[in-house]
Amino acid sequence: MTMTTDIATYLAEGCGRCSLGGTPQCKAVQQVDILKALREIVLGTGLEETVKWGSPCYTLSGKNVVMVSAMKTHCVVSFMKGVLLDDPHGLLEKPGPNSTVGKVMRFASVEEVVTHGEALQDYLQAAIAVEKSGKKVPKSSPQEKVPEELHAALEADPALKSAFEALTPGRQRGYILQISAAKQSKTRQSRIAKYTPMILAGKGLHDR
Numbered sequence: 001m002t003m004t005t006d007i008a009t010y011l012a013e014g015c016g017r018c019s020l021g022g023t024p025q026c027k028a029v030q031q032v033d034i035l036k037a038l039r040e041i042v043l044g045t046g047l048e049e050t051v052k053w054g055s056p057c058y059t060l061s062g063k064n065v066v067m068v069s070a071m072k073t074h075c076v077v078s079f080m081k082g083v084l085l086d087d088p089h090g091l092l093e094k095p096g097p098n099s100t101v102g103k104v105m106r107f108a109s110v111e112e113v114v115t116h117g118e119a120l121q122d123y124l125q126a127a128i129a130v131e132k133s134g135k136k137v138p139k140s141s142p143q144e145k146v147p148e149e150l151h152a153a154l155e156a157d158p159a160l161k162s163a164f165e166a167l168t169p170g171r172q173r174g175y176i177l178q179i180s181a182a183k184q185s186k187t188r189q190s191r192i193a194k195y196t197p198m199i200l201a202g203k204g205l206h207d208r
Contacts, residue, residue, distance in 0.1 A: 003054045003166060011035060014070070015054030017166065017202030031070040037113040038068050038075060038120075045124045053168050054202065060131045066124065067168075071207060074108040079123065081137055084130045089119040096174055096206045101137045144176045149188040153196075163200045171204035178205060 004016040014021040014028035028035065039056065043049060047058035047065055055069040067078045079085060082092060082103025092103040105120060107113050113120075146154075154161040164172065175195055182188040198205070 005051050007039075007049060007051055007056055010051055010054070010056060015202060017054050017163070018200070027070040027072055030072075031075050033110050034075040034107055034113060035068060035070060037110050038077060038107065041113070041117055041120055042066060042068065042077070042124060045121070045128060047124075047128070053166060060128060063131055065127050065131050074106050077105045077107070077120065077123075079103045079105075079127050081127065081130050081135070083137055084135055085123060085126050089116070089122065091116060091119055092123070095170060096204065102170060144173060144180065146176055147180045147188055149185060150176065150179050150192055153189075153192050160196060160199060163202065166202065167199065167204065171207075174205045175199065 002016050004010045004013065004021075009016075010028060011032055012022065012029075014026040020026045023029065035056075039049075042056075042058050045058075047060055050057050050059060052064070052067070055067055057067045058065055064080045066080065069076050069078065076095070078095065079092070080102055083101050085092065085103060087103075091105050093106065095102055095104045105116070105123065107116070154164055164175070167175075179188050179191045179195070182191055195205070198207075
């Protein structure tokens, strides 16, 4: 499997991280109408479009501002420095309990994109202003150490290592924290085995 690197392929076949790409079961294929509606709004801001980690990414002077991705039941617009944004519309959420920087908006239908389109534009303009200002996100604790058991599993399985490294930093961090939380090595190994299919599918802990 080859990860998608261009927007046309993404809209037609998905991210390329699993065998469902281009089939009716592919999340991007299922949510393509929502993706296109969101893409139109984001492109209207003048941000530059590219594809990173297999999903559409929109940048300003080479810096990631937002990403758009498809889930099983909805689409997500991820604001890379969401923690620095005000939330006047009350629509921003943390993507997961371990997230410290990003914020997301979720859209389950094209109608929701239409309903919250102006709010999305407000958040996009705010995100662009933050990037232009040069503001940095608050420094968090030092990067979590990869547990020994996970390191060994990744080194022993090139496909798993490649899939893990292809995950977004937030998804990687979620797995590291969850595996590290187990006190016994046997439990950490059990969690690695449990999460391996999700990692190979390009999913985070909380992706459905």
